[in-house]
Amino acid sequence: MNIAAGSVANFILSKGGSISGHVQTESGGLPGVVVKITSQSMHIEVVGLTDDNGYYMVNALKTKDRQGNAISDYFVSIYPQNYISQTQGPIMPGKSANFICTKEAANKISGMVSGIDENTLIIVKVYKQGETGGYVKKSQVNQDGAFVVDGLEADVLYQLKFIVMKNGNVLMSQWAGNEGVGVNDRLDALGYQTDERINFRFYGAE
Secondary structure (H helix, E strand, C coil): CCCCCCCCCCCCCCCCEEEEEEEEECCEECCCCEEEEEECCCCEEEEEECCCCCEEEEEEECCECCCCCECCCEEEEEECCCECCEEEEEECCCCECCEECCECCCCCEEEEEECCCCCCEEEEEEEECCCCCCCCEEEECCCCCEEEECCCCCCCCEEEEEEEEECCEEEEEEEECHHHEEECCHHHCCCECCCCEEEEECCCCC
């Protein structure tokens, strides 16, 4: 652009827009939450963090495309630790997106198994305490002894049965009892809640 001496040139500068809001729990603002704002039409991705009060503001967002059309496909996503991720949109710059965080679903029981050979196949079956029906979930214990059983109900007590298998035959089975030590009778098995971690050890096994 050539400007002759003595001429006046007027420029209209675009400051950009902002999207802001609060990320909260029932007890107040949630600090340090990752906030990501994206626009597919403009191929934009901006990341920010909430402050000590759970407030965030992302500035300098484009408000119009090259044709002068308003950009209205911004999505705001949050990724709080130990809470469920959420997304709001589409919205335009100048608008707010506020979030109320809820805890992740407590639907699993995990732990470690010891007192048995590493190369042994171990199955863990989960039963509802106080019910006489069959198991509701089962899982295989990893070679390092770790196990996870998910898809459980949050407000239910469960009893765990650990089964040692070899060549399709059951070598041993015990229930998780007091302090995670194996017991033979289900009447002696403890009830465990979801999100509990169990360190199970077969009784009588080296």
